[in-house]
Amino acid sequence: MKSLSQKVDKIEESQTIAMTTLAKKLRAEGKNVISLSAGEPDFPTPENVKQAAIKAIQDNFTKYTQNEGIPELREAIAEKFRRDNNIDVKASNILVSNGGKHSLYNALQAILNPGDEVIVPSPYWVSFPEIVKLADGIPVIMKTKEEKGFTFDASDVEPLLTPRTKAIIINTPSNPTGAVIHEASLRSIAKLAAEKDFFIISDEIYEKIIYDGNKHFSIGSIPEIKDRVITSSGVSKAYSMTGWRIGFIAATEEIIKRAAKLQSQVTSNASSISQAAALEALRGPQTDVEKMRVAFEKRRDVMLKKLSQIDGMTVEKPGGAFYFFPSIKGLLGKKYNGTPLKGSSDVAQFILAEAQVALVPGGAFGADENIRLSYAYSEKELTEAADRISAAISKLK
Ligand SMILES: Cc1ncc(COP(=O)(O)O)c(C=O)c1O
Numbered sequence: 001m002k003s004l005s006q007k008v009d010k011i012e013e014s015q016t017i018a019m020t021t022l023a024k025k026l027r028a029e030g031k032n033v034i035s036l037s038a039g040e041p042d043f044p045t046p047e048n049v050k051q052a053a054i055k056a057i058q059d060n061f062t063k064y065t066q067n068e069g070i071p072e073l074r075e076a077i078a079e080k081f082r083r084d085n086n087i088d089v090k091a092s093n094i095l096v097s098n099g100g101k102h103s104l105y106n107a108l109q110a111i112l113n114p115g116d117e118v119i120v121p122s123p124y125w126v127s128f129p130e131i132v133k134l135a136d137g138i139p140v141i142m143k144t145k146e147e148k149g150f151t152f153d154a155s156d157v158e159p160l161l162t163p164r165t166k167a168i169i170i171n172t173p174s175n176p177t178g179a180v181i182h183e184a185s186l187r188s189i190a191k192l193a194a195e196k197d198f199f200i201i202s203d204e205i206y207e208k209i210i211y212d213g214n215k216h217f218s219i220g221s222i223p224e225i226k227d228r229v230i231t232s233s234g235v236s237k238a239y240s241m242t243g244w245r246i247g248f249i250a251a252t253e254e255i256i257k258r259a260a261k262l263q264s265q266v267t268s269n270a271s272s273i274s275q276a277a278a279l280e281a282l283r284g285p286q287t288d289v290e291k292m293r294v295a296f297e298k299r300r301d302v303m304l305k306k307l308s309q310i311d312g313m314t315v316e317k318p319g320g321a322f323y324f325f326p327s328i329k330g331l332l333g334k335k336y337n338g339t340p341l342k343g344s345s346d347v348a349q350f351i352l353a354e355a356q357v358a359l360v361p362g363g364a365f366g367a368d369e370n371i372r373l374s375y376a377y378s379e380k381e382l383t384e385a386a387d388r389i390s391a392a393i394s395k396l397k
Pocket residue numbers: 039098099100101102125171174175203205234235236242245246247
């Protein structure tokens with residue numbers, strides 16, 4: 001038999017999806033597993049959004065739509081970018097795709113040529129380096145420091161620039177660290193991008209989940225560099241619509257045309273029903289978005305207190321999203337069943353086996369001395385999970 005695709009061999013499987021699947025399997029087998037591994041809100045999709053989808057079906061809005069997305073939705077997204085993000089765009093600057101992941105895929109495919117380098121700050125969301133590789137680009141990993149709250153500015157980026165640097169991916173608030181990059185740092189990177197000529201892919205999917213009274217700042221709002229920025233977002237996290245698969249980008253018309261051309265040959269339009277639902281999400285009442293944000297902030301505070309008390313873990317206070325990314329340095333080398341824990345995979349497996357709590361090893365995000373746990377779960381589950389982790393860790397020798 002002829003061999004299969006080498007391109008696929010070169011990419012990693014999504015560890016977050018793998019861990020979530022494993023936790024579901026163990027639960028189906030009757031194990032009392034608490035899974036803190038998934039990257040999705042636990043709330044139901046808001047009622048008005050569900051009703052809009054039901055109406056779309058009843059109205060037979062069930063056929064192909066325009067490849068780029070229905071005009072009303074593109075207009076509503078452009079309006080959202082102007083209103084919430086201060087980004088000056090029109091409907092023609094918007095492409096609607098099948099989730100934020102697909103939006104990022106299209107964006108990178110639209111701008112990269114073989115051998116182009118893309119700076120990816122680490123810890124990174126698992127898919128960033130893989131999506132770069134799929135577009136024949138080279139991910140250049142930029143390590144950020146825990147002591148600096150996993151933030152960075154132009155002084156961290158500059159040493160990594162080469163003549164082949166095509167873009168940087170910025171994700172604020174961040175998955176997996178919850179870090180929020182400050183406006184001043186984003187402005188310094190914008191200045192560098194203009195001077196050294198590179199693009200900025202700004203993944204702002206967690207833009208609505210931000211705490212401590214802070215306001216999200218979009219790098220695409222800086223007029224001098226607006227044509228260099230592709231802003232990616234979607235309804236998955238803000239409106240608890242992960243299963244509906246709607247993401248979108250804002251970029252120059254030229255980039256949108258290229259990304260749309262690619263999409264027209266691969267998936268065509270995103271689901272008509274989901275587009276109707278997303279339209280209601282963006283144009284309808286926003287009360288549920290704020291309710292969920294407030295709940296996440298409360299859970300963050302509850303969990304921060306709990307995790308800070310666990311010996312061997314140190315934890316930063318996340319400024320947004322719904323993840324903790326504690327350091328497990330203090331656990332490495334300790335023995336479980338006589339075998340030393342060597343890295344984040346060992347620690348995640350030990351916690352799953354001993355505490356029956358599923359979380360994701362930091363190695364998947366480029367940080368093998370950390371683990372990621374999501375707090376998009378009820379306070380009861382979070383408290384119980386933290387207690388179980390603490391009890392398990394106290395048994396390590
Ligand atoms: C940083 C980041 N970007 C993009 C996405 C993709 O979101 P979607 O579910 O809309 O594809 C996720 C989802 O986990 C994410 O964490």
